[in-house]
Amino acid sequence: MRFRWLPWAAALLGLLSFFLVRGSLTDDGYITLAYAKNLAVHGEWALVPGTTANSATSPLDVLLLGFLTLLTRIGGAAHPVLALGALTVLSAGALGWAWQRLVRAFTLPAWVGLLGVLIVVVNPFLLSATGLEVLLVPAILLWLTAFAVEGRPVLFGVFAALTVLTRLDLIVVVLIITFSTGAIRRHFWRAFGTGVLVAAPWFLFSWFALGSFIPDTLVIKQDQEGLFGAWGYFSGPVMYFLYQPVTVLFTFAGAVAGVAVLMAWAGVRFARRWDDFPALAPVVGLGLGGVAYYIVYSTLGVGPYHWYYVTPTATIASFAVLMVGIWLAESGRRPGLRRAAPLTALGLAWVTALGMVSIDLAQGVPWPSPVIFGNWASSTDYARVGRELGQRLHGASVAGPGEIGTLAYYCDCQVLDVFSDRSQVASIVRKRIAEDGAVSRLGLRINYHWFDRNQPPRQVDYKLLYDKGPATGPDSWTVYSAAKGIGHFTLVPAR
Incomplete structure (x- = not known):
């Protein structure tokens, strides 16, 4: 009962964030909106009317936006931007709902869940890419983690499928959480079969009807070698730091802290054993998945587009908040664990989140342009x-x-x-x-x-x-x- 406000608070944050950025959407966000518009109005998978394409990186995002855009046609014309606002609110609410389940599973203070939502929703890199699937990704990954924690292989399989339909490259995170979690490993074929049943129809349609199993964006982005000069995905944060150091420091602070927490967990895990400690494997899988995603992307030869950093920063920061929150909860039950350290760490996380809020608001209300921006025109x-x-x-x-x-x-x-x-x-x-x-x-x-x-x-x-x-x-x-x-x-x- 005491956690039920969390999804509503998250949805409200999503609504406020959309009002902040709605007039300054990035050009790539409009690619998704154009796909949704053509799907709702013409029934075509196309960026421009009458010309089939397969350059939408996130099929699920386009399908959801297309459906919501279709609903807006009840009043006459299609309104994809209004549909985007609705999807932003729903994605934020879903993120809050996933945190509600995790808070309940680990008996965490509710404010830890609110912090987990806030540190994702106010991320300047995420807000600067509104229109893309940047908020849908962390929402679905947190649901995937929640079902792994609860040991529910069928629902895990459903959300594993939805994850790869959101972005196929997220298979990296799905696999790591899958094989990190005993309850999912023991029922692997049940989870796998469910995932295949949910995801296969789209991928078969894409392969036969659209001509490619994987969206064209992979070969397109790999063909853009030299677009960012000497900068690649791995070194991209340094490129952004050179002209927006404060934004980069606050955006990546949670991820850096998450890597430190991950290393600390590894040290404690092999140095000491607590038989009755909560099963943390799915949570650790989330953090490891974010790190692995960054490593894999660094090998693909793609440019440092700012939205590519949302998945690792949001995933690893969420892992950090969740792990430190569990540490805080366990310190109240174990005399050997002190509360001061996790409280201090979570306090710093609040400072980081509020720092990102300050960066967002300093851009103007509403935004005249995104914080991270490189287009030729507004x-x-x-x-x-x-x-x-x-x-x-x-x-x-x-x-x-x-x-x-x-x-x-x-x-x-x-x-x-x-x-x-x-x-x-x-x-x-x-x-x-x-x-x-x-x-x-x-x-x-x-x-x-x-x-x-x-x-x-x-x-x-x-x-x-x-x-x-x-x-x-x-x-x-x-x-x-x-x-x-x-x-x-x-x-x-x-x-």
Whole structure:
């Protein structure tokens, strides 16, 4: 009874966070919104109308947003941004509900659960990527952990499937929690079979109908080598630290503390044995999963996009709060454990969370632009260009300037780049198969077995070009970005 307020408090935090950021969504967030819009309005899995694509990294996120967008059509037009607000509230509430179960399972103080929610929801990297699946990921992972703690293999299997449908790369975390938890290992085939039944329909549809089992974003991002210069995923936090040190310190503080807690647990685990101590394997699996995720991503050759850091920072910070909370609860029952140390650690976690709140509010209320931002134009300017571009093109196609999400969402026209035009994906796949090693070639051939890798390039009628400075001629739009300053887009014939 005393924990029932936690999901509602979390949902309220989600609502407040959405009101804060709703007018400053990042361009990649609009890619997801464009997919949801086309799914709800046209019944298509597409970034631009009439052109099937498979560049949505999170199928579950698009499906949920598409369903909620469909519900908004009851009043007439589709409203994907409103659907995003609803999904943000629901995801935050689900996160709070998962913490409620964990608080009950380990008899923790309720405020520990609130801290666990807060340290995720106010993460500046997460809020700067609203529109993507960044809040859905920690919510589902905490539910996965809760069912592992409760020893419920069937529900664990359901949420393992939902986890990989949210992001396939989260299989790393799923596997570690699975094999860390005795109750799941003992009923492995029950959990595995349930997961396959839930996830297989989508992946088979994706493989046969969309042409690839894994979304195209993996090969697209790997093909962007050099986009960030010498910086890669592993060194990315240093890159962000160089221009936003305070934000990076507060965002990664929980994860660094979590790694320290993980090492401390390993030392204690092998130095001393408590037979009646709570089973911590699923919780440790969550922390190890976050660390392993960071390591695996560091080997994939992808750039340091800020939303890629949400999973490890949120996962490891949640693990740290949960472990120290358990330490605090056990110190009240064991004379040999003192409360001062865990209380101090949790106090520092509150300071970290409130520090992130300060960073978020210092950006402005509501945000004029995300804290972490690199787009060429604000979402408002992109929306203006997209609407006017749609009126100007009269059904013609245009090669995108390199950022497509907001333009495609507002234009409702044929904006073509590698995310919307699969003939460009075919070119990347052919190149990779010709140049990669044997294992990579085999994986690509299997993944793209049903995909037409020899399709010809699509005809492009216009090009939309970006340059610095204000617009000076016809078919040109001046835009502003907090990251890039004043610039302009110009529409020119392709030939």
